Every structure is written in C-alpha cells, then in structure tokens.
Amino acid sequence: xxxxxxxxxxxxxxxxxxxxxxxxxxxxxxxxxxxxxxxxxxxxxxxxxxxxxxxxxxxxxxxxxxxxxxxxxxxxxxxxxxxxxxxxxxxxxxxxxxxxxxxxxxxxxxxxxxxxxxxxxxxxxxxxxxxxxxxxxxxxxxxxxxxxxxxxxxxxxxxxxxxxxxxxxxxxxxxxxxxxxxxxxxxxxxxxxxxxxxxxxxxxxxxxxxxxxxxxxxxxxxxxxxxxxxxxxxxxxxxxxxxxxxxxxxxxxxxxxxxxxxxxxxxxxxxxxxxxxxxxxxxxxxxxxxxxxxxxxxxxxxxxxxxxxxxxxxxxxxxx
Numbered sequence: 001x002x003x004x005x006x007x008x009x010x011x012x013x014x015x016x017x018x019x020x021x022x023x024x025x026x027x028x029x030x031x032x033x034x035x036x037x038x039x040x041x042x043x044x045x046x047x048x049x050x051x052x053x054x055x056x057x058x059x060x061x062x063x064x065x066x067x068x069x070x071x072x073x074x075x076x077x078x079x080x081x082x083x084x085x086x087x088x089x090x091x092x093x094x095x096x097x098x099x100x101x102x103x104x105x106x107x108x109x110x111x112x113x114x115x116x117x118x119x120x121x122x123x124x125x126x127x128x129x130x131x132x133x134x135x136x137x138x139x140x141x142x143x144x145x146x147x148x149x150x151x152x153x154x155x156x157x158x159x160x161x162x163x164x165x166x167x168x169x170x171x172x173x174x175x176x177x178x179x180x181x182x183x184x185x186x187x188x189x190x191x192x193x194x195x196x197x198x199x200x201x202x203x204x205x206x207x208x209x210x211x212x213x214x215x216x217x218x219x220x221x222x223x224x225x226x227x228x229x230x231x232x233x234x235x236x237x238x239x240x241x242x243x244x245x246x247x248x249x250x251x252x253x254x255x256x257x258x259x260x261x262x263x264x265x266x267x268x269x270x271x272x273x274x275x276x277x278x279x280x281x282x283x284x285x286x287x288x289x290x291x292x293x294x295x296x297x298x299x300x301x302x303x304x305x306x307x308x309x310x311x312x313x314x315x316x317x318x319x320x
Contacts, residue, residue, distance in 0.1 A: 058084025235277025
C-alpha cells in the first residue's frame with residue numbers, strides 16, 4: 001500500500017487450487033533444485049521456470065542493477081542465496097545484460113520491473129514504441145536464460161501515472177497485451193510474464209485488480225506487493241483478500257513480488273509469518289525489498305538475519 005511504503009526508486013475456488021498446487025509440486029520440486037544448482041557452467045538454464053510452491057526467495061537491493069554488491073551482502077548476512085534478483089527499469093532503459101549474466105552465474109533469475117513513467121500507454125498499443133520493445137525483446141532472447149518481466153506494477157493503486165485514476169484499465173490491458181505480443185513475435189520465449197498488483201485496501205483507495213487483468217494467455221505468474229507495517233498485521237489478513245480475488249481470475253502461480261517488515265512491526269516474527277504464509281497458501285515464494293523507503297525495510301540485526309536463514313531452510317520440506 002502506498003501509505004505503507006512507497007520506496008526510493010530506480011531513476012525514475014481454494015480447495016481446487018490446493019489440489020492443483022500439490023499435483024504440480026510433485027513433479028516440479030526436483031526441477032527446482034536442479035535449477036538452483038545449475039549455473040551457466042552447466043549450459044543454458046531452462047527457458048521455462050519451475051513453478052513448485054516454496055521455490056523462490058528473492059531480494060531487491062538499491063545497488064541493482066549497476067552492482068551485485070548489495071545482493072552479495074544480503075547473502076552474507078542471511079546465509080541465503082537468492083533465486084530471484086530484482087531491479088527497476090525506466091521505460092527507455094535497455095535490458096541490463098551484465099546484471100542478468102551475473103544473476104545466472106549465481107543461479108538466480110533476474111526480475112525486471114519495467115516502469116512506464118510519463119508514458120502514454122495508448123501509444124504503446126498503437127506501435128509508437130515498437131522499436132524500443134523489439135530491441136529489448138531481442139536482447140532478452142539473445143540472453144537465452146530465463147527472465148521475469150513485470151510491466152506497470154501496482155496499477156490498482158493511484159500513485160503511478162499508469163495506475164488507477166490516471167490511466168483507464170482497458171488502456172493498461174491493451175498495452176500489456178501488445179508488449180507480450182511483440183516479445184513473442186521476436187522469439188523471446190524465455191520470459192515469464194509477472195502481472196504485479198498491490199494488496200487491496202478499499203479504505204486506502206487501492207482497488208481490486210480485476211479490471212486490469214490482461215487474460216491468462218498473456219500472464220505466466222501473478223505478483224502481489226504488500227508490506228508488514230504494524231505488529232498486528234499478519235500474512236492472512238495482509239495478503240489473503242487479494243489472493244482470493246486473484247484466484248477468481250486465474251490459477252496461475254503467485255509470487256509475493258515485493259515485501260518487507262518495518263523493524264517496529266517486530267521484524268523477526270514477521271519474517272517467520274511470511275515464510276509460514278507462503279507455505280499455507282502454496283505460493284511460489286517472495287522477494288524481500290531490502291532498501292529504505294517510507295519505512296526502512298532492510299533486515300535489521302542478528303535475530304532477523306537468523307530468522308530469515310531458518311525460514312529458507314524449511315523450503316520444500318514437508319510440514320510435520
């Protein structure tokens with residue numbers, strides 16, 4: 001939610017679901033573990049990412065994509081090697097091949113949040129930006145390894161010019177579909193398309209994301225952004241209502257694409273609650289926003305580092 005945390009930015013029907021998740025998990029856990037242990041020395045990574053629950057722990061560091069140092073420091077502190085490395089990209093910025101290559105060498109997949117700031121989304125649909133999109137798609141295809149791309153995240157909130165009250169949902173949907181189409185025409189089939197929404201907060205003006213849904217043919221995974229701000233906020237109440245709405249739209253895998261916990265919220269307890277929530281809902285995992293914003297979301301102190309490492313050790317281990 002915007003009042004929770006807008007961060008410093010890069011330059012500018014449930015039972016059915018769980019049955020499906022369990023079946024998918026049985027065949028995919030081994031593939032996930034292979035992916036984690038197969039850096040570039042073993043050849044190209046799979047172009048289609050594993051989608052078993054509890055597969056991904058990601059991180060965003062404000063040094064990305066110019067440097068891997070922040071992610072390396074996060075790994076040193078927690079003992080956790082991230083599976084996803086996220087960065088934010090302005091509309092005219094090209095694909096950050098160097099950062100992505102480093103990610104692949106570390107056994108991670110880059111997640112690019114493309115922000116169409118100050119861009120008329122209707123012009124994306126009419127082809128005005130096809131030159132840029134074609135070049136970007138070509139760079140991603142040439143990279144050969146998996147890439148997660150999200151466009152215009154948190155569109156159901158009103159703080160971005162591509163979002164609620166600024167750009168009509170149908171214009172956003174048309175732009176999303178056009179971008180995906182251009183990439184497919186260029187053969188960039190190594191892209192996992194992550195449709196990223198903010199957690200719903202009707203009192204805060206954050207709408208249900210249903211009006212922005214591009215359709216299952218254009219979305220691989222769903223991302224949900226949400227942060228722990230207060231001690232009484234828990235995973236089920238924070239993310240549960242939005243997961244329910246998403247599940248009415250699609251059974252696509254869900255990744256918590258941005259999250260963090262303010263130190264004042266009881267950070268260690270919230271980390272434990274986050275890992276437990278991912279397991280309870282059968283989600284892919286999460287990306288920790290390890291940076292300052294309206295709150296300082298960085299992990300703080302030995303207890304938080306230890307809890308994060310402990311949570312990671314439970315991944316893909318059956319509940320007792």
